[in-house]
Amino acid sequence: MRENNRWKYISNRMFLLASVLFGFLALQILIQCILFFREEAPFWQVMLFLVFTVFFAVSFWVFVLRPYRRIQMMIRRILDGYILPDKSLFDQALLTPTMEEEIERMEQVLKSPEMMDLNKRQAQYLALQNQINPHFLYNTLESIRGEALIAGMDNIADMTEALAKFFRYTITKVENLVSVEEELDNCGTYFLIQKYRFGNRLQLHVLCDEENRESIMNCRIPKLTLQPILENSIIHGTELKIGTGNLTIRFEQTERRLIIRISDDGVGMDEQTLAKLNRQLGRGGKALTENEEKKGGIALVNVNNRIHLLFGEQYGMHVYSIRGKGTDVEVTLPIVTTQDREMEKV
Known part of the structure; x- marks a missing residue:
């Protein structure tokens, strides 16, 4: 089903049209070469088709395909949760004037005080969630330390104490700064x-x-x-x-x-x-x-x-x-x- 719907995307149609055009130019070069060897076409005509084909391929890669892939990668990263990159990076690959307005609007929304407050609240929730029962971890490590001291394993006791101290700082201390x-x-x-x-x-x-x-x-x-x-x-x-x-x-x-x-x-x-x-x-x-x-x-x-x-x-x-x-x-x-x-x- 996905394969049948691939041509509903304008990008795929654009690449198909470019491929057909490139194939047509390549075929014309081949025909002109055959005519040249038969002395039915001048050499400059062959070179004209060749230069135009190379120019078309390079221009399509530099001005269309590479910017398209670049903006596609940026959009994927935004969907994955990364921060919106600098808007100037989109300038080289804007598809339409409307898209520029949409990007500006998206930037305003993502950097709005409401969104920043929402991110802080989410971070606060996650921090509280991670602290639901840290005492169980500390008590377990303290029990291991006690058993190690009883057994005379001072190194294990010291390592366990250091580990408990590290987790206490990492999990319990909730300040940002x-x-x-x-x-x-x-x-x-x-x-x-x-x-x-x-x-x-x-x-x-x-x-x-x-x-x-x-x-x-x-x-x-x-x-x-x-x-x-x-x-x-x-x-x-x-x-x-x-x-x-x-x-x-x-x-x-x-x-x-x-x-x-x-x-x-x-x-x-x-x-x-x-x-x-x-x-x-x-x-x-x-x-x-x-x-x-x-x-x-x-x-x-x-x-x-x-x-x-x-x-x-x-x-x-x-x-x-x-x-x-x-x-x-x-x-x-x-x-x-x-x-x-x-x-x-x-």
Whole structure:
């Protein structure tokens, strides 16, 4: 049934018409070549058909097919729940003047205060849903810890305690913004858990200007900003290298911005992979790539999108990497030192 209805779509009819026209031109080139070899047609006539056919094929690809596929991919991403890309990306592939008006209207609706409030309410509902009974998890982990202490397995007891502390921060603490100090404490807990797996193969360093240390530690950033990046650095960087892996978190404060750089000396990535990742992060929400499987914790794209939602698209994340040398993830945030009540809501 689906096959029978394929021709109801104007796009399919357009591609069929283009294919027929291209086939006709190719047939004419073949006929002109035969006539030329029979000395019944001049050479310039053959070349004219050939140049026109090539021009038609290239023009159709550049001005029709490629923009069509681009906008089709963007619409798929919107349907999958991604944020509406910058409207300027649609300008190269607008089908009709009406479509431009529809996109402007869609942008107004998606970015309206009512929609933002609805998103906040949905996030609040999900957060409350995740907290329905966290005490069962904590009590179970505490029971495991108690049994481990009785059995003299101190390492298992310490690991269980660290895991309970990590989940308590992740699940129970519902604020959108937390202090840098709290985020670093959670990173320390996560790193302690990883140390039981990697031992001395893994080292974590935190660097901060001592003059601005107190100010930086009191800055408020989105919860679970640093730990997912740290996890990504371990899984895709230091874990894959031979020898000791070093992870470094650097803080720099300017007049209006807090710049955080998470670095590793792992395997790094090639230029093509790096460019693809940065397109996906897409400073300003202009990412346009196919969905990729995300492994290990909260994806970098998730962190980046939360920063965009909270602070705007002028802030976010960018990745630098050299193959065989390591990777740096730079996070740019505004200086927030007081709790904005609207922003603190989940």
